Amino acid sequence: MRPRLRSSLLWGLVGAMAFVVLVQGYDLAVARLPVGLPARLALAAVVGAVVASAAYATEHRLHRRT
Structure with a gap:
């Protein structure tokens, strides 16, 4: 697997996990959401x-500048 693809997939995983954590935190702190698991x-x-698509599309631009 190419490093750029692997990196974008890992960023996608981080984005998905961050979303799940934020929704769960909101559910516990503020209100019960009517949306199921x-x-x-x-x-x-x-x-x-x-997130993975955005990371794949922009990573080469950020890498060139550093």
Whole structure:
């Protein structure tokens, strides 16, 4: 696996996990959300895919500047 692809996939995983943690924290601290666990995990997968895509698209630009 190419390093750029692996890095973007790991950033996607970090983004998905951060989303799950934030939703869970909001659920515990503020209010019970009417959304179930499968919907939360599906939305976390979408967030992870968006983060991975953004990381893949922009990583080469950031790497060139450093």
